[in-house]
Amino acid sequence: MIRKKIILFFLILFFFSAKANAQWPFSSGETLHYTLSYRGLLTSFIWADLADVKMTFLLNSLHSNAKIPNQPLLKFQFIENDINHQFILNVSTENFIKAEMIQPVRYTYITTLDAALKKTILVEEIDSGRNQSHYFLWLDWKNKQTQLFKKRELETIKSGFMNLQNKEVWEKDGALGIPDFLNIFPLLENNLSYLIHKESGDKIEYSSVLDPLSLIYLLRTMKINTKIKIPIAVADDIRLYSIEPMGEEELKLKADTYQSTKYKIRTDEKKEHFYYIWLNNDDKKTPLRFAMDAPLGMLKIDLIQIKDCRNK
Numbered sequence: 001m002i003r004k005k006i007i008l009f010f011l012i013l014f015f016f017s018a019k020a021n022a023q024w025p026f027s028s029g030e031t032l033h034y035t036l037s038y039r040g041l042l043t044s045f046i047w048a049d050l051a052d053v054k055m056t057f058l059l060n061s062l063h064s065n066a067k068i069p070n071q072p073l074l075k076f077q078f079i080e081n082d083i084n085h086q087f088i089l090n091v092s093t094e095n096f097i098k099a100e101m102i103q104p105v106r107y108t109y110i111t112t113l114d115a116a117l118k119k120t121i122l123v124e125e126i127d128s129g130r131n132q133s134h135y136f137l138w139l140d141w142k143n144k145q146t147q148l149f150k151k152r153e154l155e156t157i158k159s160g161f162m163n164l165q166n167k168e169v170w171e172k173d174g175a176l177g178i179p180d181f182l183n184i185f186p187l188l189e190n191n192l193s194y195l196i197h198k199e200s201g202d203k204i205e206y207s208s209v210l211d212p213l214s215l216i217y218l219l220r221t222m223k224i225n226t227k228i229k230i231p232i233a234v235a236d237d238i239r240l241y242s243i244e245p246m247g248e249e250e251l252k253l254k255a256d257t258y259q260s261t262k263y264k265i266r267t268d269e270k271k272e273h274f275y276y277i278w279l280n281n282d283d284k285k286t287p288l289r290f291a292m293d294a295p296l297g298m299l300k301i302d303l304i305q306i307k308d309c310r311n312k
Contacts, residue, residue, distance in 0.1 A: 040297015
């Protein structure tokens, strides 16, 4: 009898898990691998590969990707909902010598959303390259407010004759305290918190707000025939982004040719800044290419491989 109950439990669990994924053309563990390339004045107008880009979807995940020495994987204990999902973006130049010489990049962007993928709740940005920065944007849906937090850093204070003496001190606390679910990092010296409040941002005036990464995945779930606008959280601002279908296009990537649909995406605040995305016309609607202007040239990000990160 007990054995039958256990089997029934796992059948029910599998059913609801499959049902939850059926509405999305991507599944937990899907990892999309891309190569970022630049062409312009800096490369004599020849395409040069500069970085690896990776995008992953994780079902029911609540982890931080911050690397803290001698600490286990950091997990958020509670963020407004019992079930949350994450999209993760990684950008690295470690496999590209020329890019490493100019500016090494180790960048991670993690966005945590509600069970329906309709509301962004938390965005974490980690730059472990030259900048060594760490930010959290919290969309506090209960109080309809965005809050930005940052890693506490050492500041240099000059003093003495002609300001020749330097002293390093930790940044002071911000205007607000740190919410309990973000108090997962080891304390600094003198029991100072790892994070501090940087500033309060825009109020949440929409029933649904996403972020730039989850917007890409939202596109994969929709059929858009005309221009639409979606509120997107960027830093501590909430901006309207327009998504405009540009028609179908045959796209060549390496030796493969795809039938795709091209979209133009831009913010209402800076209409001169936009990018294009090409989605495969198959059932999964995988992003095949991103393209945008760059200083003295242009960037493109091309798909090279699809993997299931659970099978690594």
